Amino acid sequence: xxxxxxxxxxxxxxxxxxxxxxxxxxxxxxxxxxxxxxxxxxxxxxxxxxxxxxxxxxxxxxxxxxxxxxxxxxxxxxxxxxxxxxxxxxxxxxxxxxxxxxxxxxxxxxxxxxxxxxxxxxxxxxxxxxxxxxxxxxxxxxxxxxxxxxxxxxxxxxxxxxxxxxxxxxxxxxxxxxxxxxxxxxxxxxxxxxxxxxxxxxxxxxxxxxxxxxxxxxxxxxxxxxxxxxxxxxxxxxxxxxxxxxxxxxxxxxxxxxxxxxxxxxxxxxxxxxxxxxxxxxxxxxxxxxxxxxxxxxxxxxxxxxxxxxxxxxxxxxxxxxxxxxxxxxxxxxxxxxxxxxxxxxxxxxxxxxxxxxxxxxxxxxxxxxxxxxxxxxxx
Amino acid sequence: xxxxxxxxxxxxxxxxxxxxxxxxxxxxxxxxxxxxxxxxxxxxxxxxxxxxxxxxxxxxxxxxxxxxxxxxxxxxxxxxxxxxxxxxxxxxxxxxxxxxxxxxxxxxxxxxxxxxxxxxxxxxxxxxxxxxxxxxxxxxxxxxxxxxxxxxxxxxxxxxxxxxxxxxxxxxxxxxxxxxxxxxxxxxxxxxxxxxxxxxxxxxxxxxxxxxxxxxxxxxxxxxxxxxxxxxxxxxxxxxxxxxxxxxxxxxxxxxxxxxxxxxxxxxxxxxxxxxxxxxxxxxxxxxxxxxxxxxxxxxxxxxxxxxxxxxxxxxxxxxxxxxxxxxxxxxxxxxxxxxxxxxxxxxxxxxxxxxxxxxxxxxxxxxxxxxxxxxxxxxxxxxxxxxxxxxxxx
Numbered sequence: 001x002x003x004x005x006x007x008x009x010x011x012x013x014x015x016x017x018x019x020x021x022x023x024x025x026x027x028x029x030x031x032x033x034x035x036x037x038x039x040x041x042x043x044x045x046x047x048x049x050x051x052x053x054x055x056x057x058x059x060x061x062x063x064x065x066x067x068x069x070x071x072x073x074x075x076x077x078x079x080x081x082x083x084x085x086x087x088x089x090x091x092x093x094x095x096x097x098x099x100x101x102x103x104x105x106x107x108x109x110x111x112x113x114x115x116x117x118x119x120x121x122x123x124x125x126x127x128x129x130x131x132x133x134x135x136x137x138x139x140x141x142x143x144x145x146x147x148x149x150x151x152x153x154x155x156x157x158x159x160x161x162x163x164x165x166x167x168x169x170x171x172x173x174x175x176x177x178x179x180x181x182x183x184x185x186x187x188x189x190x191x192x193x194x195x196x197x198x199x200x201x202x203x204x205x206x207x208x209x210x211x212x213x214x215x216x217x218x219x220x221x222x223x224x225x226x227x228x229x230x231x232x233x234x235x236x237x238x239x240x241x242x243x244x245x246x247x248x249x250x251x252x253x254x255x256x257x258x259x260x261x262x263x264x265x266x267x268x269x270x271x272x273x274x275x276x277x278x279x280x281x282x283x284x285x286x287x288x289x290x291x292x293x294x295x296x297x298x299x300x301x302x303x304x305x306x307x308x309x310x311x312x313x314x315x316x317x318x319x320x321x322x323x324x325x326x327x328x329x330x331x332x333x334x335x336x337x338x339x340x341x342x343x344x345x346x347x348x349x350x351x352x353x354x355x356x357x358x359x360x361x362x363x364x365x366x367x368x369x370x371x372x373x374x375x376x377x378x379x380x
Numbered sequence: 381x382x383x384x385x386x387x388x389x390x391x392x393x394x395x396x397x398x399x400x401x402x403x404x405x406x407x408x409x410x411x412x413x414x415x416x417x418x419x420x421x422x423x424x425x426x427x428x429x430x431x432x433x434x435x436x437x438x439x440x441x442x443x444x445x446x447x448x449x450x451x452x453x454x455x456x457x458x459x460x461x462x463x464x465x466x467x468x469x470x471x472x473x474x475x476x477x478x479x480x481x482x483x484x485x486x487x488x489x490x491x492x493x494x495x496x497x498x499x500x501x502x503x504x505x506x507x508x509x510x511x512x513x514x515x516x517x518x519x520x521x522x523x524x525x526x527x528x529x530x531x532x533x534x535x536x537x538x539x540x541x542x543x544x545x546x547x548x549x550x551x552x553x554x555x556x557x558x559x560x561x562x563x564x565x566x567x568x569x570x571x572x573x574x575x576x577x578x579x580x581x582x583x584x585x586x587x588x589x590x591x592x593x594x595x596x597x598x599x600x601x602x603x604x605x606x607x608x609x610x611x612x613x614x615x616x617x618x619x620x621x622x623x624x625x626x627x628x629x630x631x632x633x634x635x636x637x638x639x640x641x642x643x644x645x646x647x648x649x650x651x652x653x654x655x656x657x658x659x660x661x662x663x664x665x666x667x668x669x670x671x672x673x674x675x676x677x678x679x680x681x682x683x684x685x686x687x688x689x690x691x692x693x694x695x696x697x698x699x700x701x702x703x704x705x706x707x708x709x710x711x712x713x714x715x716x717x718x719x720x721x722x723x724x725x726x727x728x729x730x731x732x733x734x735x736x737x738x739x740x741x742x743x744x745x746x747x748x749x750x751x752x753x754x755x756x757x758x759x760x761x762x763x764x765x766x767x768x769x770x771x772x773x774x775x
Contacts, residue, residue, distance in 0.1 A: 005381050
């Protein structure tokens, strides 16, 4: 047992932090919220130069061959500094899905380009009518026609589809079977004929999109993984995605605590810093406590995932836990800042809004708790 | 970063769990927690018996230097506390083994160590702590029990309160005021050891809300204690108490206890039908148990971090405050949830009608002990605010 980050990870954390503070100050984060693309191609190129997109991609595919745990260190810093853009949907939803289920050819085609920052990928999973993370929610039809499959239907909450080069799309390729059976994944060229994309206005302005498929013809060779057996791949990617989201969230929690403490030391009322009032001190102590508990729960899940230990329960726990406490910490952050905390120009709201966005990504608290209920042995 | 135990640690932990599982089978019906140790003769005898079993294996001196008969590491002690916590098995005197021994290692002379450590390691001498006073609780340094030097003795007069197990303990470690004129209240305090049979000591029970005898008030009336029983230096006792930072503070014992409680609740919900359906199928119950499980695992992850940091000598006091606050308050919520799942039976004491021997009825009340003792959780939050976050103290 050694529950500290190693030297390499600390260096990665430091360089990520330095880079993000310099390249993406909060004014930039807010600017990107209002930007049509939702990310900065310039920052993206520099990130690629640092090797970030390929951090956890094996060296044989031009990545750096580092671990998933290393990647979460980077994600934590991104959450702390609020970096809008397609990093996690490309790396987690794209690269890991291909690593998990892709053919050697697919890996050779996509992974080096992802590692070099040439491609943006995203996952198209949820659909209108509930938009929930279960197999029964996947109904977009893919029908075999000669060497192609033809896709018809609509996906929603597809992150950064407005700028994506490829969508990894979950489709239904077989009817009348169990929910988990009959799902197939395709790597879909986002510019293919018949695809239309519309950005959904969201609380974090994070470019979640509706993507409509009208007779979109996809070559069969673009199928990712086995026909009708795509759901376990989705689950594995979702598990990584949930941890990634948690890592970003604990970064945001720490930033919120730091911001609140600094403000309360500085802000003077009744002739003293408001941080001298115990009514506020105890709130900040609690904010710090749940940030600590959140971190180590997430670090443990990330470690388990990284070394390949089964961790479905730990991940569901981490997600459920962090969902609630990220929202709570950021709500307290806004409150302790008073009026200024509620303003568009202040950073408190950046995190408060992201906590809500993080909550629903990869399954909300009730969804995760149901998984936990099963894993702790409650019969269903 | 990794959370992996070595094979050696896995095996040792397993050995601890096996022994505790065996000891748990001998536990008196209804026995639980500290109240279990001190309330009844039966519980006290069980506590002493378990101590003897641990002592024989050298488990009461884990992490001590070898020259004092120690073996293993502080991490091993953490694993033992996981096992005793999971099975709710006593035998490790929280005052002697957990608090006093590390203090003696850090602050006492060789003579004192040689005189007092062996009977802690052998489980023969049980201790109590005489610190709090009626007007010195959270503000402990305000204590006023006086010790006046007369020849080779101190003569002690005053009153102590909330003295857990003082009616059972063989010896006490006390804080007394030896210099009433010091310029700061933290100065002039001395850390003393004495036999609870010394003439002039009167112990009166303060019954807990459930009627159990855990706490006492202790009157000290011209109690004579040899000067050689001072730990550290005269008037430097406050500094000695601060060495308690080396007291194992992961709270993993309490956390493992909650793991068992959760398992029992899950089994209960799987087996108990209400309106023809197992309780386990009730979505509200599923959600609430899962909620507590998430909190419990988070406490566990942080506790391992604390233990790891402590074993590397890198733990700050406020780090440990975090896990104390969170796990103590979680135990209170767990007990509330337990009573709520049991419905009307949640209020039943151990009897022919009770579920889990009235465990949750008991802990619905006992859980305050975790949140009030050893620095209330409000004090812990002050510590986090002042020392962890650097917030200003109100003058």
